[in-house]
Amino acid sequence: MTYSPTDLMKIAVEEHLKCSEFPRVGAAIAKNGKLLSTGHRGEAKGVHAERIAIQKLGRDELEGSTLYTTLEPCVELHNDQAVGSCADLIVSVGIKDVFIGVLDPNGTIYSQGFKKLVENSISVKFFNRKLRAAIEQETFDFGEVHVVYGSGKRRVPVVQSGIDITVYFSKTDTRSIPLSWTTLQPVHGCVDLSSQIGAVKVAAGARMLSDVTDPAVFRFPSHFARMKKGMISVVQPADATFCVLVRLIELYENDILFQWEVRNDP
Template sequence: MSKKYSRSDFMKLAIEEHLKSEQFPRVGVVVVVKEGDLLATGYRGETSNVHAERVALRKLHPDQVQGSTVYTTLEPCVALHDEQEIESCADLLINSGVKEVVIGVLDPNATIYSQGFRKLLENNISVSFFNRRLRQAVEEETFEFGNISKIVGCGKRRIPVIHSGIELQVQFSEQDNRTINIRWNTLQPKSGCVDLLSDNGAVRVASGARTFSDITDPMVFRFESHYARMRKGMIAIIKPSTSTFYVLIQLIDLFENDILFKWEVRNDR
């Protein structure tokens, strides 16, 4: 006699699959029937270049998938362009006759964010989400950078900037928990600019600087403000009056819904 699982059990099983993935973003999937029977599992990377939803569904006969519930730790992807040869995971679930999809977290990739969720609803598939505690666990383990709202030390990151933008906390290092808050918003890809904000008077544009090594003293740059309208290649300095360190930020590229930037933290001397 097969074991009967609760909805919470299935969420945890999907996370177990998720943790098997060695690729980012990690994704784990379980497929179940209404009575609580586990049908199949899958995770990203289990089969090379195949998304977790497809990995799991391929293990089943099409008749088994009809009316099933799919638990996935990450929002199913959508088609990114009209010429896409491989069916998106959202379309796969719809065309397979799945009745319900339970999602761990929405994909922060701004091209996908909420689009898979919306497409499932538009095709009369019931959609619900993992409970808050388990969503937090998924969030911490899904993406290569862990907490998508925090950046640490120095690095490079591509992030979505949609609706009211995204707020980030810059932490000096893993061992040093000093932080500075920044916000990206008002992305205008056609105009080639995006706004970088922080505290009033904390933002300076490093006019003329081409690399971080060109900046020896951030305070030589005048005209402090609460924001900088950034274009590709521009460097801004974030130094709140009460902070003992500052952040250098350079916009590398911007896209329809995303930006790519790099940053470096330095102690204030």
């Protein structure tokens, strides 16, 4: 049976949906429209979906083939890694074309797998927009990377122009406040948190979100706060009926870990 590229994207998504752990990743390999193998994360313990699909085939089958993967292939993160990266493996086995569902939002990987493939003369294309949107919702345990609800913790990339995040009061209460993380400077240990003009106040002296018993006591509103590890800010635009407390937990080279909590305006 001969499959179209869209058919093969959907097959990769079907594999992706078989995953019982996050992040969900599915892969399919084809040549001239013929499906050769599939794989999904969790099919073999500790082995990534792309590697599972590749290991099911011989070199002759892989030469000139096309890989469909729902998530950007990983890259080498440190020199003593026990297993090489999927991007390096794809390059080494002779795969000619790669279709990617979504780029990995982990700041240490974001666009690096894509870049590695392109630099090694592999043609890289992306799944269609409708499938990308579905993959974005199903890949990570926190769902859409640009949306958060209620309270929690999240690690997000802050690369180039940063990342915009909308905080909803809850999944049933659609009141929202926009946040932006920009200007990450790991060498100086800081990152900028911004929102609408006059919406951000630093909760000076507070160490934990529970220390902030009344967010309204903090003064000096600004359009951004230069956050360092452990700092807490209160975000409440003038027209908002609730506020968001934001605590910076950790900074990395390309991403940050932060905690947030919504509070009703008394």
